[in-house]
Amino acid sequence: MISTYPENRIYHYCKLSTAIELILKDQRLLLSPIINTNDPRENKSFVFAANSLKIMDIGAMTNRNKEISEILRKDCKLISFSQDDKHLYGFESSRMWSYYGGNHQGVCLELDKKKFLEENEIIINPTLFKKI
Numbered sequence: 001m002i003s004t005y006p007e008n009r010i011y012h013y014c015k016l017s018t019a020i021e022l023i024l025k026d027q028r029l030l031l032s033p034i035i036n037t038n039d040p041r042e043n044k045s046f047v048f049a050a051n052s053l054k055i056m057d058i059g060a061m062t063n064r065n066k067e068i069s070e071i072l073r074k075d076c077k078l079i080s081f082s083q084d085d086k087h088l089y090g091f092e093s094s095r096m097w098s099y100y101g102g103n104h105q106g107v108c109l110e111l112d113k114k115k116f117l118e119e120n121e122i123i124i125n126p127t128l129f130k131k132i
Contacts, residue, residue, distance in 0.1 A: 007083070007084070007113075008112060008113045008114050009083065009084055009090060009110055009111070009112070009113060010081040010082070010083050010090065010110075010111050010113045010116065011081060011082045011083065011090035011091050011096075011108050011109065011110055011111070012029060012079070012080070012081050012108070012109045012111065013080075013082070013096045013097060013099075013100035013101040013106060013107070013108045013109075014100060014101065014102070014106055014107060014108075014109070015101070015102035015105075015106045015107075016102055016105065016106050016107055017102075018106070019106070019107045019109065023109065029079055030079075031077035031078060031079050032077055032078065032079070033073070033074055033075070033076070033077050034072065034073045034074075034076050034077070034078060035073040035074055037078075037080075037099075080100065081111070082096055083113075083131070090108075090110075091108040091110065096108075117129065
């Protein structure tokens with residue numbers, strides 16, 4: 001168990017080629033479409049519920065869910081980080097190495113969270129930068 005851990009560190013897993021050719025070269029991280037993630041949960045279709053007194057046809061609602069989910073997966077972009085917790089440092093997650101770290105052959109970049117947010121305050125809403 002990790003008794004003390006800095007809450008200010010965040011980690012970004014990626015393929016070695018991505019780190020060398022894109023991230024370190026230009027010293028910037030890029031957002032990726034959700035559809036390009038390697039996490040099985042992130043690649044599933046989103047499900048939306050109608051919040052209306054008017055009852056929608058189930059078939060129409062299913063089709064609408066599929067359509068909206070595809071738009072979001074193609075057009076919405078994200079960047080993922082991990083962080084330290086009570087039992088594991090953010091760079092120690094075997095699952096993250098598998099999904100995002102080039103199947104255990106990539107890299108994990110450590111960033112200062114506070115500095116990262118300060119340097120990107122124009123483009124990052126800190127309230128949306130949260131643990132999920």
